Amino acid sequence: MPNTVLVTGGSGLVGKAIEHIINTEAEGSRFGKLPGEKWIFARSADGDLRDVEQTKKMYEKYKPTHVIHLAALVGGLFKNMKYKLTFLRDNLAINSNVLEISHQNKVEKVISCLSTCVFPDKVEYPLDENKIHIGEPHDSNFGYAYAKRMVDVQDRAYKEEFGDNFTSAIPTNVFGPHDNFQLEDAHVIPALIHKCYLAKQNKTPFVVAGSGKPLRQFIYSYDLAKLFIWMLRSYDDVTPLILSVGEDEEVSIKQVADAIVKAVGFKGEYTFDTTRADGQFRKPASNGKLMGLVGDFKFTPFEDALDNTVAWFVANYENARK
Template sequence: MADGARMGAKSKRILVTGGSGLVGRAIEQVVKEGAGQAEEEWIFLSSKDADLTDAAETKAVFDRYQPTHVIHLAAMVGGLFRNMKYNLDFWRKNVHINDNVLHSAHEHGVTKVISCLSTCIFPDKTTYPVDETMIHNGPPHSSNFGYSYAKRMIDIQNRAYSEQHGRMFTAVIPTNVFGMHDNFNIEDGHVLPGLIHKTYLAQRNGTSLAVWGSGNPRRQFIFSLDLARLFIWVLREYKEIEPIILSVGEEDEVSIKEAAESIVAAMGFKGELVFDTSKSDGQYKKTASNSKLRKYLPDFKFTPFSQAVKETCDWFVANSDQARK
């Protein structure tokens, strides 16, 4: 995608790392649909453009594009079971990526960097809802401690770059993101895209639909296009170094069972729904407060969950041959 970038003389050149992933593709779509501004040039990088775990390759891509702003999405990511198996890999790769991107941004005088964190960085033992002040109050859940600590370190680096060099490096913390262009792999992907793929296969094969775990854990899901619009707002308007949670409200939290039932309804699945309680549930809940976001954007309208699920399911069915799975 980066090859198509125009190297014009626009006042803002925005480099998006991880631009071919779920959130990057959503930002690209929202920009193309009219959210972009005349003075902005958007460059969407994919892993084919540079290995961001390599400092020299990261520097080279910054040398090439000379961005004024960076939205940093690139990461090694995966679902619960992949995290449990490869905590060291998640730690090392993400620490390298994050340090290389932030250091290159600093050396190239980038005006603003927005990195993407995750609600799994919050302490496992905590009170709910969690908010932006609670990130470092205790260890994260043991299932994904490698990824969680690597992401937490971005907050530390942002603070240090601000204090030592006056940099405007900040971060957002989305809740569970889903939408078109997700990773629909059943073994390695996140819960919602994995369930969409499983429902598609169960419907095609005339079998029951097995949901891993009890279905009781609760999550706040945010549609990727909503998150993209909020990312663009953060890019242009948010002035704090401290992170901001980007999420639907606490009242919009749903159980995995309710999420599975929404997918079943969206895809018209008529078979049996079975919960495999031999599989781990992971963290029961990680309810996040969006009160800070609401102070800034009291009137922001989120896409209703059932509508967003339907749009995602329809996209997957139409693109099942090309979708990541």
């Protein structure tokens, strides 16, 4: 029987990227679909995964053999700080339902998507796969972080008690087409793209919050999609795997803003508001384990990926999430 791959959260940034790669890579190629394989990109309209009965119905309808679990209640820093219990409760429910119904339906493999916020706040850098549970996560989003950490605990428990092939991926900062470009609630790259675009349209200054000095590792959503497909085919260890560019590819927020100004074609006044907080200066993650396993893999150069993202946003401005 050919495989049926169910992607939860299929309409989000990473889900859309996986759909793009599956539809554009040659069948049977390294990142393409297998002959006869079926891919289903589920969205919230297909069922509320917080509800166990709706989750069961989704599985009865699609009969997945494999699951890439991306669905989650997510939000920016402010939302995480305000709704800690909601983020904890809803994400625990979503993850518990997906894993339990996957177990009941004898799904061959589940890969869940975690976040680097699962790591302890006080930790020695670089982050690696062995440091997830050695201390408490940052207080600003502990509800979300603990819910995501529990996926790793559940994966191990299902593996030890029942032999289920459940694992997780931990991407660093993801960006690309179909991102959430809201000005207040989005992550740094999509928020700055939208802000710079409006500054160009309205002929107003482009002001970036903070000093521009903090460093981050950004992964292009299409590269991340390929790594998820590779994991689906080739990674069967229960230990989560960090999916990221190397530590040597950290980019400062100023470099990000410079690249956005160039890509948008903004010619106006461009400044940094140093009265605004910077957040953590850096939180590098090691991709050593990934690169030792994936073999030959080339990441898209940051500026090329950013140009593609800006071009997508401008072309899809009316329909983009903003």
